[in-house]
Amino acid sequence: MAIVRVGFLELWVRDLERSLEFYQGLLGFRLEHREGKSAYLRGYEELEWSLKLTEAPFPAVAALGFKVDEEGLDQARTWAQQEGLPHRLEADWGRPEVLRVQDPFGYPLAFYFRAEKLPRVLQNYHEYRGPGILRIDHLNLFSPEVDRATRFYQEVFGFRLTEYTEDEEGRLWASWLHRKGNVHDVAFTNGEGPRLHHFAYWLPDPLAILKAADILAGAMRTDEIERGPGRHGISNAMFLYLRDPDGHRIELYTSDYLTVDPDHPPVRWSLDDPRRQTLWGHRTPKSWFLEGSLLLDLEGKPVPTRASALQGLPEHVT
Amino acid sequence: MAIVRVGFLELWVRDLERSLEFYQGLLGFRLEHREGKSAYLRGYEELEWSLKLTEAPFPAVAALGFKVDEEGLDQARTWAQQEGLPHRLEADWGRPEVLRVQDPFGYPLAFYFRAEKLPRVLQNYHEYRGPGILRIDHLNLFSPEVDRATRFYQEVFGFRLTEYTEDEEGRLWASWLHRKGNVHDVAFTNGEGPRLHHFAYWLPDPLAILKAADILAGAMRTDEIERGPGRHGISNAMFLYLRDPDGHRIELYTSDYLTVDPDHPPVRWSLDDPRRQTLWGHRTPKSWFLEGSLLLDLEGKPVPTRASALQGLPEHVT
Amino acid sequence: MAIVRVGFLELWVRDLERSLEFYQGLLGFRLEHREGKSAYLRGYEELEWSLKLTEAPFPAVAALGFKVDEEGLDQARTWAQQEGLPHRLEADWGRPEVLRVQDPFGYPLAFYFRAEKLPRVLQNYHEYRGPGILRIDHLNLFSPEVDRATRFYQEVFGFRLTEYTEDEEGRLWASWLHRKGNVHDVAFTNGEGPRLHHFAYWLPDPLAILKAADILAGAMRTDEIERGPGRHGISNAMFLYLRDPDGHRIELYTSDYLTVDPDHPPVRWSLDDPRRQTLWGHRTPKSWFLEGSLLLDLEGKPVPTRASALQGLPEHVT
Amino acid sequence: MAIVRVGFLELWVRDLERSLEFYQGLLGFRLEHREGKSAYLRGYEELEWSLKLTEAPFPAVAALGFKVDEEGLDQARTWAQQEGLPHRLEADWGRPEVLRVQDPFGYPLAFYFRAEKLPRVLQNYHEYRGPGILRIDHLNLFSPEVDRATRFYQEVFGFRLTEYTEDEEGRLWASWLHRKGNVHDVAFTNGEGPRLHHFAYWLPDPLAILKAADILAGAMRTDEIERGPGRHGISNAMFLYLRDPDGHRIELYTSDYLTVDPDHPPVRWSLDDPRRQTLWGHRTPKSWFLEGSLLLDLEGKPVPTRASALQGLPEHVT
Known part of the structure; x- marks a missing residue:
């Protein structure tokens, strides 16, 4: 099944106006x-x-959306039927056909191809506000079985591995998987799951990342800055992690690298390498390893989570 | 007389709403x-x-303002009286005492010390709009007698020379003079004068200069981009020159250098050095050498101008 | 035939030491x-x-290299044989199999899949010199028949159109075609051809583009800055065009956009749109429309060129 | 006595080659x-x-240098004689007259006016290496009596206060004092003293600060990154603190603001304001509050230090 790229995210938020303000x-x-x-x-x-932000009684993730190619929607439906997975075809605003499928791990996927195109505003620089959010880049998913999920997403959806974290016993703690040609569209992170760890948007350059931090600070909202700005060892990207008013974690992200070569060799990181999380050696807050967003099943009920067998935090935690 | 720095500019504009939109x-x-x-x-x-923008029947420059120290205002008055120069003490918004003096060359100077302080918004980054205009940096004045004006501003006002342009016969075509410790508060440029060549505001970094050009382009107003972005040879600053709706020329400027040392040696540039105007060798549009803003005398009448004895354009002109 | 991306360029230069110095x-x-x-x-x-730079009696382009996938090399050979095109399998340093084919337009293509991987130095920031050249981005080719070449590269090689320039009569003056998911791997530009117009490398951010111009200026080599820095209307990228010691044109390029969607709509530009060449409205030097690098056939002889039927320069030329 | 600006620092280092490598x-x-x-x-x-780096048996600070104006050297000598302070006139490389004075607090000051000018290399961009160190910006001094030292430096040397940190009882914990027109030439920080807390160099822009962190990380020397990159609340500057091979702390610093106005109002910060140390709310490592460099007296012996009566760390410490 040919997934083109991560396409969208639907979040449940408790107060839509407050979320829009953010x-x-x-x-x-x-x-x-x-x-x-x-x-x-x-x-x-x-x-x-x-x-897509939807006001709801509690914060959650309603859908993890992926753009597929023209044949992808039928392939996805066939797959869902063969595997006996919960699925449903819906229409949404500007998207006449969205196939929602709960995958075997519990992730609420949504596949679509057709989409009404909005007017091009890339060069409407006079209308830019904030740090300059350009495009969705990736979803990072908590999983209690990173190795199984990684293999599955490679084999079934054709994702390709770019980087991964292993401990000394060769156990997989995290993986980065792409379709669109940069470091990832999806990553799996060891931990209680299935949950959403964070979603990320691409910014134009590292100064825009700093500007985002300045904007939060200017608005006296430093509490919503969870981690960064910094440069990841993994992915080489500049990053800033924010927590939205419901605690959903958004990453502002830029400057990773091209991975389109079929023989592109994945980069292995050791779990306790201090440059892995932040190339500059910064410690990571504990919340970053523990907190995430609940997922919803196709009936809008929270997907149950379970702890991971891999316990313990890396050394570089505050 | 102790001038601290360039302080403000008052422009006459024909349509205040249009100018505010800019x-x-x-x-x-x-x-x-x-x-x-x-x-x-x-x-x-x-x-x-x-x-200060004032709606008026024709575009002009009403005042070139300088912040002085506490004794400066009395010193300026004494000087104006001794020299028999037209002068007048006024109050303006937030400035109880502004001494306006037309100097011997015709420039409508305005001196002030006392000023109501506005709230500090430097770190209100969430309120920033546009490329991030930070502070007024300098005024550049057309003069038909750059050598005389330069000497006068050094001797009477204590300006210090940082850079200058000479031809092979040792004639002075342009000078950069400072009080506040960077390359200039005032510059004189050879040409029909007295007129204002441009005024400049400091931006936070070179990316902000590029962003300003993007904003003008996004708004489909590339005609108002006269020159740049580029890096000056003189001053080493990154720049962008815009023409406002009345043709007044504003420079966005950043990244020059510190000049506070009393023994700081001025930098000499040869008139035809291609790196002088733009370090990268770009040619300068002809309009840049010819067009400027009329000045007003203390009665609000245009100050007559005269041509310069130094004729001819540098080689690097388009 | 599945081309993955532009992969390399081989240039003939007259003085290898001088070229390495550049x-x-x-x-x-x-x-x-x-x-x-x-x-x-x-x-x-x-x-x-x-x-790859090779010292030779005259400047020229020996090969336009493309990375293909594992099956791509055989597909390319089959194609070359079926079409009766000159071709030859060679080995080069670190590349055991490079299939060189002269395409029907005369472009000396080179296809390869297998490549010895060099050590990863992306994060060896202490070793970076210059503005930070990251990776090859694209080749821009002069063609007297842009429409035909564009169609051929789409149909035979699977390139996808992202932007194009048309005149009012619907004639195609230039096209941008990609495989790797950004604006282009190959572009065709109307003019005497086949020739290489320029090749481009990706830089980390717009400040790196400015730094490149500063470096050339610092070394007193402003003559080698042909155009820019600026932002393209087409591609939205920041650019700088340099001419190397043999006149080969290299573009430093960054910040275009993602184009992986199968339904990504190409952007049409009108030939005389002043924002097309440079979003900021800058004029383009005439040399940019006229000068390019000769190509070599598989015997190392210059490929004959011919003029284009489409004559005339855009309005925004200096 | 008219101090112009901070001028230099002389450090004792244990291994000159190792320090030069840094x-x-x-x-x-x-x-x-x-x-x-x-x-x-x-x-x-x-x-x-x-x-100036001098190889010596232990790490220390030999001199805190200040550029004075032409009369400053005589004024300083008169002052030192009148106050009975240890002092000595020396020559150093390119500086025929350096007056060394140990001030009443124990700081080893050095005053000079005359200096041989080195060739201007500001625009030799092709020679730049590293993040682009531009100029010395300030010295930050540990003091057990910040209030007394601050008053003394204001009254005797003419420093002007730009920002300060107070606790709720109005006790002064830190002060920033300038001569050259930006936030500081000298700062005093509460703690065991007299010692040097850090010295700072100005960089061209915030990206250069990030580049410095990347360079240290690239060289596998993240242990030498003590704090940052970040933006200070105080001074508004972007910063990075490094520890050199002897533990001397150097700050890379850029983008503060202009303070030349005689009526420039100092900014007051509350000791426990989380935005004070880092505008983005980052915690500061404990070492930053405790560790500093020993000073030498004019005989080259360590200046004894004493603890401060103000004890306790701010809340935002890791």
């Missing part, structure tokens, strides 16, 4: 549409919306 | 006050307003 | 190997060499 | 001269050397 007001996402209790946003480079 | 809307200046036909603006670092 | 000394390319009269270089992100 | 090799300082066991370095903007 995503649109502070971070400068473009609000393209509101309908019922939902709002649809995008970055300045995108021609399709990529973030 | 300065506030596109460039992100903070509008602090409106009164009668005037608007008062500042950059994000400034504690005092630095740009 | 590419390695000024621009900071990594020199990985020398053999006979050839030198092999790469950017800091690359795991394979991407620029 | 300052010149990694950070890109220009080595201008070696003589005996000393090396003289400068930043790319400076016309005078600003860092």
Whole structure:
């Protein structure tokens, strides 16, 4: 099944206005549409919306969306039927066909190809607000079985491994998997799961990452800066992790590298390498290893989670 | 007489709303006050307003403002009286005492010390708009007698020379003079004068200069980009020259150097050095050498101009 | 035939030491190997060499290299045989199998899959020199028949169109075609051809583009800066065009956008749109439309060129 | 006594080659001269050397240098004589007259005016190495009596206060004092003293700060990154603190603000304001509050230190 790239995320938030104040007001996402209790946003480079916020009684993740190619939707349906997975075809704003499937690990996937194109605003620089959110880059998923999930996403969806973290016994603690040609569309991180660890948007350059931190600080919201700015060892990207008003974790991300070669060799990191999490050796806050967002099944109920057999935190934690 | 730094500029504009749309809307200046036909603006670092726009029948420059120290205002008055120069003490918004003096060359100077401080917004990064205008940096003045004006501003006002352009016969074509410790508060440029060549604001970094060009382009206003972005040979600063809706020329400027040493040696440039105007060798548009803003005398009448005895353009002109 | 991305360029240069002083000394390319009269270089992100310089009696382009997937080499050979195109399988340093084919337009293509991987130096920031050359990005080819070449590269090689320039009569003056998921791996530009217009390397961010211009200026080599720094309308990338000691044109390039969606809509530009060449409205030097590098056939003889039926320059030329 | 600006620092280091590998090799300082066991370095903007490293049995600070104006040297000598302070006139490389005075607090000051100017290399961008060290910016001094030292430096040397940290009882924990027109030439920090807390160099822009961190990480020397990159609340500057091979702390610093106005109002910070140390709310490592460099008296013996009566760390410490 040919997944093209990560395509969107649907989040449940408790107070839509408060969330819009964060995503649109502070971070400068473009609000393209509101309908019922939902709002649809995008970055300045995108021609399709990529973030849907829906007001709901508790925070959760309703869908992890992937753009597929023209045949991908039928392939996905066939697969879901063969595997006996819960699935449902829906329409959403600007997307006539979205196939929602709960995968064997419990992740609420959503596949789509057709999408109405929004007007191109990449070069409407006079309209930019905030640090300059460009496009969705990846989803990072907590999993209690990173090795199995990684193999599955490679074999079934054609994801390709770019980097991974192993301990000395060869156990896989995290993996980075791509389709679109940079470091990842999806990553799996060891921990209680299935949950969403974070989702990430691409920014134009490292100064934009600093600007995002300045904007949060200017608004007296430093509590929402969880980690960074810094440069990852893994992925080489500059990053900043924020927690939105519901605790959902968003990463602002830029400057990783090209991975399109079929023989591109994955990079192995040792679990306790101090340059892995942050190339500069910074310690990572404990919350980063423990907290994540609940997922919803296709009925809108929280997907049960379980702890991982791999316990323990890396050494470089504050 | 102890001038501290360039302090403000008052421009006559033909359509105040249109000018505010440019300065506030596109460039992100903070509008602090409106009164009668005037608007008062500042950059994000400034504690005092630095740009006053006044709607008037024709575009012109009403005042070139300089902050002086506590004794400076009396010294300036004494000097104006001794020299028999037209002068007048006025109050303006937030500035109870502004001494306006037309200097012997015709430049409409305005000296002030006392100023109501506006709230500090330097770190209100969530409120920044546009490329991030920080503070007024300098005024560049057309003069038909650069050598005389330069000597006068050094001797009477204590300006110090940092860079200058000479031809092979040792004639002075341009000079850069400072009080505040960077390359200039005032520069004189050979040409029909007295006129204002341009005024400049400091931006946070070279990316902000590029962002300003992007903003103008995004708004489909590339015609208002006259020159740059580029790096000056002279001053080493990154620059962008824009023409406002009345043709007044504003420079966005950053990254020159420190000049506070009393024995700081001025840098000499040869008139035809291709790296002088733009370190990268770019040619300069002809308009840059010819066009400027009229000055007003203390009665609000245009100051007559005369041509310079030094004729001819540098080689690197398009 | 599945081309993965542009992979390398082989240039003939008249003085290898002088060229290394430019590419390695000024621009900071990594020199990985020398053999006979050839030198092999790469950017800091690359795991394979991407620029081969060979000392020769006259400047020319010996090969336009493309990485293919594992089956690609056989497919290319079959194609070349079926079409009766001149072709030859060679070995080069670190590349045991390179299939060289002269395509029907005369472009000297070279296909390869297998490549010895060089050590990863992306994060060896202490070894970076120059502006930070990261990876080869694209080749831009002069063609007297842009429409035909564009269709051929789409149909035979699977390139996908991202942007194009048309005149009012619907004639195609230039096209941008990609495989790797950004704006282009190959572009065709109307003009005397077949010739190489330029080749481009990716830099980390727009400040690196400015730094490159500063480095050339610092070394008193502004004559080698042909155009920029600026932002393209087409591709949205920041650019700088340099001419190497043999006149070969290299572009330093960064910050275009993602194009992996199968339904990504190409952007159309009108030939006389002033924002097309440079978003900021800058004029383009005439040399940019006229000068290029000769190509070599598989025997090392210059490929004859012919003029284009489409004559005339865009309006925005100096 | 008219101090112009901070001028230089002389450090004792245990292994000169190792220190040069750090300052010149990694950070890109220009080595201008070696003589005996000393090396003289400068930043790319400076016309005078600003860092002297002298090989010695233990790490220490031999001199805190200040540029004065032409009369300053005589004024300083008169003052030292009147106050009965240890003092001595010396010559150093390129500086025929350096007056060394141990001030009443024990700080080993050195005053000079005359200096041989080194060639201007600001625009020799092809020679830049490392992140682009431009010029010395300030010295930060540990003091057990910040209030007394602050008053003394204001009254005797004419320093002007720009920012300060107070606790709720109005006790002064830290002060920032300038002469050259930005946030500081000298700062006093509460703690065991007199000692040097750190010295700082100005970099061209925030990306250069990130580049410095990358360079240390690339060289596998993350242990030498003590704090940052980040943005200070105080001073608004972007910073990175490194520890050199002897534990001396160097700050890379950029983007503070202009303070030349005589009526510039100092900014007050509350001791436990989380945005004070780092605008983004980052915690500060404990070492930052405790560790510093010993000072030498004019005989080259360590100046005894004493603890401060103000005990306790701010809340935001890791």
